[in-house]
Amino acid sequence: MMLRMLALGVIGLVYVFLLTPIVLIVLMSLNAGEFLAFPPQGLSFRWYGALFSNEGFIRAMRTSLIVASVATVVSTLIGTAAALYFVRYAGPWRDRLRLLLMMPLMLPEILTAIALLFFLYATGVGTRTMAGLLIGHTLITLPYVFINVSASLYNFDRSIEQAARSLGANPWVCFRRITLPLIKPGLITGALFAFIISFDLFNLSLLLKGVGMTTLPLQLFDYLRWDFDPTAAAVSSVSIVMTLLVVLIIDRTVGLRSLRFG
Amino acid sequence: MSGGRRGIWLIAPALVLIGVFLVLPYLNIVLMSLRPPAVGAPYGPGFTTANFTRIFGDAYFLGVLADTAWLGLKTTLICALLGYPVAFHLARTSSRWKGLLYIFVLSPLLVGVVVRSFGWLILLSGNGVINQWLRGLGLIDMPLTLMNNSFGVTLALVHVFLPFMILPLIGAIQSIDPNLALAARSLGASPVQVFRRVWLPLSWPGIQAGCILVFVLSLSAYVTPVMLGGAQVKTMSVLVVQALIDNFRWPAGAALALVLAATGGLAVWLFVRLSRPMMRGLE
Numbered sequence: 001m002m003l004r005m006l007a008l009g010v011i012g013l014v015y016v017f018l019l020t021p022i023v024l025i026v027l028m029s030l031n032a033g034e035f036l037a038f039p040p041q042g043l044s045f046r047w048y049g050a051l052f053s054n055e056g057f058i059r060a061m062r063t064s065l066i067v068a069s070v071a072t073v074v075s076t077l078i079g080t081a082a083a084l085y086f087v088r089y090a091g092p093w094r095d096r097l098r099l100l101l102m103m104p105l106m107l108p109e110i111l112t113a114i115a116l117l118f119f120l121y122a123t124g125v126g127t128r129t130m131a132g133l134l135i136g137h138t139l140i141t142l143p144y145v146f147i148n149v150s151a152s153l154y155n156f157d158r159s160i161e162q163a164a165r166s167l168g169a170n171p172w173v174c175f176r177r178i179t180l181p182l183i184k185p186g187l188i189t190g191a192l193f194a195f196i197i198s199f200d201l202f203n204l205s206l207l208l209k210g211v212g213m214t215t216l217p218l219q220l221f222d223y224l225r226w227d228f229d230p231t232a233a234a235v236s237s238v239s240i241v242m243t244l245l246v247v248l249i250i251d252r253t254v255g256l257r258s259l260r261f262g
Numbered sequence: 263m264s265g266g267r268r269g270i271w272l273i274a275p276a277l278v279l280i281g282v283f284l285v286l287p288y289l290n291i292v293l294m295s296l297r298p299p300a301v302g303a304p305y306g307p308g309f310t311t312a313n314f315t316r317i318f319g320d321a322y323f324l325g326v327l328a329d330t331a332w333l334g335l336k337t338t339l340i341c342a343l344l345g346y347p348v349a350f351h352l353a354r355t356s357s358r359w360k361g362l363l364y365i366f367v368l369s370p371l372l373v374g375v376v377v378r379s380f381g382w383l384i385l386l387s388g389n390g391v392i393n394q395w396l397r398g399l400g401l402i403d404m405p406l407t408l409m410n411n412s413f414g415v416t417l418a419l420v421h422v423f424l425p426f427m428i429l430p431l432i433g434a435i436q437s438i439d440p441n442l443a444l445a446a447r448s449l450g451a452s453p454v455q456v457f458r459r460v461w462l463p464l465s466w467p468g469i470q471a472g473c474i475l476v477f478v479l480s481l482s483a484y485v486t487p488v489m490l491g492g493a494q495v496k497t498m499s500v501l502v503v504q505a506l507i508d509n510f511r512w513p514a515g516a517a518l519a520l521v522l523a524a525t526g527g528l529a530v531w532l533f534v535r536l537s538r539p540m541m542r543g544l545e
Contacts, residue, residue, distance in 0.1 A: 003453065007347055014348050015366050018424065021381025022373055024391065028384060082276035089269040097273070100280060107284075108482035108526070110499050114519050115287035118294050118512065121304070135283050142276065200374030202485050207506065217376045221485070224380060233384075236377040243372045247365060 029233035047230040060219035068198040071137035079145030087153040105143040113207040132208040141194035152186030185254035295516035304512040313517035341427040349431030410492035427472035434468025
């Protein structure tokens with residue numbers, strides 16, 4: 001009994017450890033005072049006002065949203081197609097194929113970033129445009145879509161598709177009306193995850209961003225070098241709340257149980 | 263279906279993406295690490311092994327490499343010790359809070375690494391929350407140095423990577439038949455013995471997967487060491503980014519990155535070898 005209580009105590013402390021920094025940031029962002037003090041000196045949204053009048057942050061947020069949206073759409077299309085092939089047709093190379101498609105997730109991000117940086121210069125693409133960022137983010141988010149869509153394809157009764165086909169549906173109608181609705185949970189989870197991952201990506205963006213271009217995590221990192229005020233907490237809170245929204249959407253639409261991480 | 267040729271157009275875009283933008287670039291790093299440095303350009307013409315001989319002949323680089331490996335090892339061990347009880351509880355509980363607890367475990371993973379490190383900055387800095395409180399309680403006069411040292415970096419790294427330990431462990435523990443533990447108990451084994459002889463060996467694949475993930479990830483961590491280590495804690499990733507961005511010396515950066523990757527690979531290989539007896543018992 002004593003041992004059990006002790007174990008539960010340790011587990012509780014680990015949860016506190018996991019949550020404290022994140023909760024603290026949100027509390028700090030609502031601070032009315034001048035500094036990052038705890039407990040906050042009164043509640044106020046003034047730092048959110050400071051954030052939305054800071055042009056650097058607004059521009060960075062826009063870039064992050066564009067990159068994350070494009071990367072999510074592209075990796076969802078490519079990843080879903082790949083998952084369909086993997087589950088249905090892969091045959092003897094299935095295991096090797098899975099390893100290959102999961103590689104962007106398993107290789108250290110910073111190494112992938114370096115590799116891409118050199119490669120983009122060697123091929124003349126360079127980092128003058130957003131191309132490098134988009135390619136990198138698509139690559140990194142691909143495994144999240146692939147793994148989630150594959151998972152929903154495994155428990156899929158193919159006789160429904162065969163029934164539709166035998167009733168005269170052409171392959172495209174069959175995909176749109178039968179397959180797509182059935183794999184929707186995996187698709188939504190994968191796409192939303194891809195979006196969060198891309199929005200938060202740092203190392204890759206640090207090396208691949210174009211000249212004069214910056215994403216929100218990069219801008220926050222730069223800001224924290226010189227300033228240490230609640231504006232940074234407000235920026236962080238915006239990203240935390242966005243993540244929370246995504247988790248809630250997943251929970252409400254398809255349930256968190258469908259979530260896959262590897 | 264022979265050779266999986268059917269539906270090949272479905273997989274083609276993914277293969278092109280990974281082949282062109284992951285496999286080729288990785289091969290290209292090797293080439294880059296063998297280039298000579300140049301002035302006014304990222305690298306010069308021709309090939310040389312000087313970048314590698316310089317790393318292995320320089321006590322500074324070797325010291326940083328050793329520090330990085332030690333940091334990774336500490337982080338991995340602490341993650342395993344803290345993660346196991348949490349994973350065990352989450353895998354076996356039928357509490358209705360399970361979903362919420364699962365989100366708590368995932369939360370550090372879903373919040374960006376800059377934001378998480380910033381949270382630790384608020385907690386640990388000289389006039390951060392912890393020091394403010396300790397001073398308010400009259401326990402200390404001078405602020406404690408909780409960051410800009412390896413303590414702060416390790417703490418934040420454990421926070422960042424703990425989910426990567428817990429998630430594989432949950433999977434492994436869930437697949438163990440709890441009747442085995444009950445049987446061992448009824449045959450007179452103590453709880454500690456049951457843990458050592460039943461749970462630990464059977465959950466070893468999860469421990470192994472979690473340890474490899476955390477170790478490899480913390481070896482290549484960049485943001486956390488920079489934000490919480492300041493100028494005091496130098497890791498290999500910091501040196502790599504310095505060489506690439508600040509000094510514009512690509513071949514040197516490539517060589518450093520390859521040495522780091524090789525160190526990680528070697529450590530993983532060693533770990534898998536050493537834990538083979540544990541895995542063999544499972545077959």
